[in-house]
Amino acid sequence: xxxxxxxxxxxxxxxxxxxxxxxxxxxxxxxxxxxxxxxxxxxxxxxxxxxxxxxxxxxxxxxxxxxxxxxxxxxxxxxxxxxxxxxxxxxxxxxxxxxxxxxxxxxxxxxxxxxxxxxxxxxxxxxxxxxxxxxxxxxxxxxxxxxxxxxxxxxxxxxxxxxxxxxxxxxxxxxxxxxxxxxxxxxxxxxxxxxxxxxxxxxxxxxxxxxxxxxxxxxxxxxxxxxxxxxxxxxxxxxxxxxxxxxxxxxxxxxxxxxxxxxxxxxxxxxxxxxxxxxxxxxxxxxxxxxxxxxxxxxxxxxxxxxxxxxxxxxxxxxxxxxxxxxxxxxxxxxxxxxxxxxxxxxxxxx
Numbered sequence: 001x002x003x004x005x006x007x008x009x010x011x012x013x014x015x016x017x018x019x020x021x022x023x024x025x026x027x028x029x030x031x032x033x034x035x036x037x038x039x040x041x042x043x044x045x046x047x048x049x050x051x052x053x054x055x056x057x058x059x060x061x062x063x064x065x066x067x068x069x070x071x072x073x074x075x076x077x078x079x080x081x082x083x084x085x086x087x088x089x090x091x092x093x094x095x096x097x098x099x100x101x102x103x104x105x106x107x108x109x110x111x112x113x114x115x116x117x118x119x120x121x122x123x124x125x126x127x128x129x130x131x132x133x134x135x136x137x138x139x140x141x142x143x144x145x146x147x148x149x150x151x152x153x154x155x156x157x158x159x160x161x162x163x164x165x166x167x168x169x170x171x172x173x174x175x176x177x178x179x180x181x182x183x184x185x186x187x188x189x190x191x192x193x194x195x196x197x198x199x200x201x202x203x204x205x206x207x208x209x210x211x212x213x214x215x216x217x218x219x220x221x222x223x224x225x226x227x228x229x230x231x232x233x234x235x236x237x238x239x240x241x242x243x244x245x246x247x248x249x250x251x252x253x254x255x256x257x258x259x260x261x262x263x264x265x266x267x268x269x270x271x272x273x274x275x276x277x278x279x280x281x282x283x284x285x286x287x288x289x290x291x292x293x294x295x296x297x298x299x300x301x302x303x304x305x306x307x308x309x310x311x312x313x314x315x316x317x318x319x320x321x322x323x324x325x326x327x328x329x330x331x332x333x334x335x336x337x338x339x340x341x342x343x344x345x346x347x348x349x350x351x
Contacts, residue, residue: 075289083310172205184254
């Protein structure tokens with residue numbers, strides 16, 4: 001028996017896009033008869049069967065929203081969920097949460113499990129491993145089945161969906177500028193590998209700000225962390241990487257970290273190495289969560305306003321669900337949430 005085909009497999013074999021395959025199987029007038037015949041013949045040969053339950057969602061609503069997040073313990077994602085639930089519940093929708101745990105495979109499984117008539121649409125932040133692999137077929141197939149997606153924070157510009165983001169570049173420039181204003185001249189950054197788009201943008205903002213202020217912009221000041229792999233020892237590896245980083249850069253007097261876990265871990269390592277915070281070295285991180293508030297000293301942060309992001313994501317998704325139900329065309333939208341600097345003890349100007 002031949003294996004069951006997927007939209008992606010058919011597209012690859014016939015050298016066409018996933019969207020072309022989906023439209024051909026629906027008899028779209030946009031696709032030529034010859035192409036439709038070829039795609040349908042191949043689909044029949046390899047036992048392709050569309051998800052009829054998912055395809056019926058245009059006319060049969062469940063009033064459920066699926067939310068897929070990379071981490072459940074991350075304060076930012078919990079605040080986004082709170083915002084999604086608030087808006088969704090006020091508009092008659094329930095929320096079902098799935099966890100990718102930064103895994104491409106788990107993200108695909110979550111989409112497949114929920115896109116079976118359980119939900120009307122998805123809100124999600126892309127897993128790091130998915131960004132690393134660059135394989136987005138599961139998003140394309142979900143949208144082609146008529147199920148709308150709204151992405152937040154970690155988003156993909158080449159996927160036809162709505163997005164809710166912060167201005168990562170400008171927010172990072174504001175953070176670095178604050179460190180300079182309180183006396184830092186050798187400012188380092190602890191960030192992700194470049195395949196994580198928010199980390200890449202925050203690194204760009206850091207570099208732009210250093211250039212504009214004529215400050216040292218040396219490659220040794222940049223520490224990139226690859227924690228996309230699911231690993232029980234990730235925190236220990238993070239500490240080890242930061243320890244080596246400080247040992248090689250004893251002259252650094254300010255640190256901008258692209259999330260609060262990196263920032264708080266760096267503070268711990270700095271104390272272990274005998275640094276006094278904020279006298280010897282100052283810190284600012286991204287995400288104003290529990291770790292930031294209860295760190296010692298308390299951590300200055302860039303607040304992303306996660307609850308507002310969640311509310312806006314839910315609003316966009318419900319609007320798209322209603323538009324599809326009514327057969328209306330719509331343009332995708334990117335909504336930018338403004339950030340705010342929370343100035344705490346780690347950026348105090350020590351006299």
